[in-house]
Amino acid sequence: MIGFTLRRLVLLLPVFFVVSLVVFFIIHLVPGDPIDNLMRAGSTPEQRLQIAAKYGLDRSLVEQYVTWMGRLLTGDLGTSIIQGRPVSALIARNLPYSLELGIAALLFSTLTGIAAGVIAASYQGTRVDDSITCFILLGSTVPSFWLGLLLILVFAVWLGWVPVSGARGWSSLILPTIAAGLGGIALVARVTRIAMIETSRQDFVTLLHAKGLPPFIIQLRHVLRHAMVPVVTILSLRIGWVLGGAVTIEYVFARPGLGSLLIRALNQRDYPLVQGCLLMLAMAVIIGALIGDIVQAAMDPRQREARA
Structure with a gap:
């Protein structure tokens, strides 16, 4: 290893x-x-x-x-041409906001997506499965920025339950998390459903049913564990999305973060700042893929041998 x-x-x-x-x-x-x-x-x-x-x-x-x-x-990302400050300092100031939103959206989409996928696979071919499949299709097609504007209109403007914009407390994180995580829910749920259906057709699952184990125990303890390998692959690729996937969401909700910093730098053609932000986002994706490879290899030795 x-x-x-x-x-x-x-x-x-x-x-x-x-x-x-x-x-x-x-x-x-x-x-x-x-x-x-x-x-x-x-x-x-x-x-x-x-x-x-x-x-x-x-x-x-x-x-x-x-x-x-x-x-x-040497660790020097240069100096911002427009703002006259070190790029590393500007990134360090905005990075926590992006991590806060990205981690919240990743956890939300992961937990909800796995739960939806498990339920859909457990009730395959029923109305429950059809309803979740329709939701998956909807979540895959709705643009996150449009959903963000709709959430602002309904829950911030009409109902006044949460702030319209900014990063003032946990309440300002609710709508951006939902808007950024909906697409992830659809992706994780779809992969979980397919992986569980394929795993449930294997011989060892038939043997577990023959032994008289309750179906929900088989689904959660055995089928889900074996079906998590492709899910981990998807989640590892989305680790990089923790930083870069919410660029439009940060802009829609006027939140500070790498996304807002990058858009401002692009508008001003601030080369060092744009280069620093893009490099951070790209390396986040690469490191996410690396973590996914390592976790996959740890979960399934066959993966490690195949990639050796």
């Missing part, structure tokens, strides 16, 4: 290099220039050149990338 984990960690190095390349060069393809946001009315071309030289924007993209990567390897 240790060797498997070390091999997976070594594979992260080329992945990190490729991700850094994509993150750096893709932001420079976006039209616009951060210098435009710093120039005052009546500024001369010489002043523009001075500002470009100050932030290293007068160099070639290759030189800028080498400089950025050199600083990145």
Whole structure:
């Protein structure tokens, strides 16, 4: 198991290099220039050149990338061009809000999705299964930002039960969690249902029924445990979503976080800040996949042997 984990960690190095390349060069393809946001009315071309030289924007993209990567390897994400503050400090200030929303949405979607999948598989072919399947289909198709606006209109504006926006206390977290977690509920429920139905058709389940074990014991103690391997795969991929999946939700509910920080930085063409945010989001997805591989290998040795 240790060797498997070390091999997976070594594979992260080329992945990190490729991700850094994509993150750096893709932001420079976006039209616009951060210098435009710093120039005052009546500024001369010489002043523009001075500002470009100050932030290293007068160099070639290759030189800028080498400089950025050199600083990145020492833990320096650079300085925000517009705000004039270290990118790491800005990310550290907004990261807790994104983690708060992401973890709440992940727990909500995981627990509710597994419960819905178990119920649907237990009542396969009945109205209960059909109702949950319809909900899964609805949750997979409804855009999260539209759902967020609808929740604000009903529960914040009309009923006044929760705050409209911001991050003031636990009550302001309810609507964003529901809006961000609905799609996850549908995904987890669908995978859980399919995995449990396939597992329930195996021979060992028939043997358990023949021994006279209660059906609910078989479903919860044996079938669900074996069906959790594909569910863990889905959840591991959604670990990265904890940081990046709620970007639109943060913007709709005017919450602080990496999503709101990234959108503001994009509007201002703040290259160092955009690069720092995108790199954080990309690495969250990569680390989530790594955790999923390790957990899968721990749960099922056959997975570890197949990927060795």
